[in-house]
Amino acid sequence: MAIASVNPATGETLKTFEAIGPEELENRLAAAHATFRTYRTSAFSERSRLLKRAASLLEEDQEDIARTMTSEMGKPLVAARAEAAKCVKAMRWYADHAEELLADEHPSDADVKDSGASGVTVRYRPLGVVLAVMPWNFPLWQVVRFAAPALMAGNTGLLKHASNVPQTALYLGDLFHRAGFPDGCFQTLLVGAGAIEGVLRDPRVAAATLTGSEPAGRSVAAIAGDEVKKTVLELGGSDPYVVMPSADVDRAARVAVTARVQNNGQSCIAAKRFIIHEDVHDTFAERFTARMEALSVGDPMDESTDVGPLATEQGRADLEELVDDAVRRGAQVLCGAGRSGDRPAGWYYLPTVLTGITPEMRIHHEEAFGPVATVYRVSGLDEAVSVANDSPFGLSSNVWTRDAGDMERFVQDMEAGGIFFNGMTASHPAMPFGGAKRSGYGRELSDHGIKEFCNITTVWTAA
The missing domain is CATH 3.40.605.10 (Aldehyde Dehydrogenase; Chain A, domain 1)
Structure with a gap:
């Protein structure tokens, strides 16, 4: 063999x-x-x-x-x-x-x-x-x-x-x-x-x-x-990234890009589901999408490249199926959703932002292993917690808020092995790492x- x-x-x-x-x-x-x-x-x-x-x-x-x-x-x-x-x-x-x-x-x-x-x-x-x-x-x-x-x-x-x-x-x-x-x-x-x-x-x-x-x-x-x-x-992981009204929205949008596309989006602890309170949703979505669209996709050996290819041809095909299924069922594409046009060789996929996600779509429950983000609008704390937990996975999570009451609620109710406030999930030798559920x-x-x-x-x- x-x-x-x-x-x-x-x-x-x-x-x-x-x-x-x-x-x-x-x-x-x-x-x-x-x-x-x-x-x-x-x-x-x-x-x-x-x-x-x-x-x-x-x-x-x-x-x-x-x-x-x-x-x-x-x-x-x-x-x-x-x-x-x-x-x-x-x-x-x-x-x-x-x-x-x-x-x-x-x-x-x-x-x-x-x-x-x-x-x-x-x-x-x-x-x-x-x-x-x-x-x-x-x-x-x-x-x-x-x-x-x-x-x-x-x-x-x-x-x-x-x-x-x-x-x-x-x-x-x-x-x-x-x-x-x-x-x-x-x-x-x-x-x-x-x-x-x-x-x-x-x-x-x-x-x-x-x-x-x-x-x-x-x-x-x-x-x-x-x-x-x-x-x-x-x-696997399909980590939530929650942004509440008290957050620094601009910083949350900047960090969100790195949190989603780290390792070309192929990370179990990458943020994948962006759950945004309606009070700051439009501002976050606009800034996040603009930064995702501006990323440099290209040769991973080039020091200026932000996003390289997916690791396998099958991995790209699997990601395309998830995105295509979501679009067929009504998801809106804010950017991306396709192969890199100027890269005829290699397994490239454009940084992508989808919104209008519903539970009928596969991407709502399955892990998107590549640079694809789903953005949700929620009306309050209860809905934010509910959407965050509406996943078979529970690896880690990110929450952006300055409100102590919000923080305590997420610590109490988030079904995940880690909760990172006002920053992106990371692993460190001194901190335990692992998940819950699947x-x-x-x-x-x-x-x-x-x-x-x-x-x-x-x-x-x-x-």
Whole structure:
């Protein structure tokens, strides 16, 4: 089976790789399991040293790996550099904080005295080999935000990356090897999707984490559930972006553009549904649409490009279907809604703003994975909350208001894993990240993320 790296800006096949065979896959599983037996006993100081070395190497490689990411999945080069820098920051954060985050806990003697114990300790021990099934949209960051905490906790990792970013996948395996991590500690599995079930069912694999589509998450969760193995899932998102009358409307409109088209609009935490109070709707819609229409669409290697191509031809076709369905059912196009006319090659789609959205339209309930925004007019706080929650997803959310009462209402009622006031959603190593409803379960990053793949062990000693 051949795995191809294709440039989405041109449609050109850059490189092809042969998937590893059953014998090599077995060797890598065996190595991951054998290495775990010794790596789990290593000191935090040693793991920290290795992870900081990996961070330094990535920092040195920043320009090269940024160009690789851009050539494989089309994100603007400026954004690719920023992604690499973010990974360096996360590696160093976990290298510095993991020992503290996983320190033994000791319930007070007064709380446990009736258990008959002379002392109780809660210890965080690594689970074992963790399979990571990762997507193409942030091909470096999605992996590092799993790998940094998992390796610092004493686990070993197997990476099944998206098949359209094989060069980035291979780079990651090489990065941890060059940093000095033991052989088998972190390995890239260049295999097709059909191999995932066998790896996940292997008794040497203890758990899995997946970032990706809802169907992929359902599949991995079902297999892991059948095997009674721990999973963390970060799936789709159709994040609301609410603007209330007390907001700074001009700033909200400016930030909204970045929030929608970051990563060419291909981000689970990108704002997608813009829910605007009627008092400020027209002003917001006019300013937002003008800025979306003014974005530069072009070669992602060009420093001046705002929006590059979509990562795959199928992804563009899926987005076109959503927009076409909405327009057929009565949605109004404020800008865009088509392929870039001056880009005959590549999988480009114009930044698009739609309004007049109704529940009968697919785009009301489905995730638009590309630079397409839907704008809603609402009459008040109750309707804003209702429309925001009228989605099968609940990853994150953005709310623009200066009113303390509004803020409290959204914190209380918003069905999402994050609520960002007066700014756009972002991930940070010190903040837990994850969603509700069909956006998945479990958390990445922060202390919550590193503890997801630990055996939380109670140690009880008799009085």
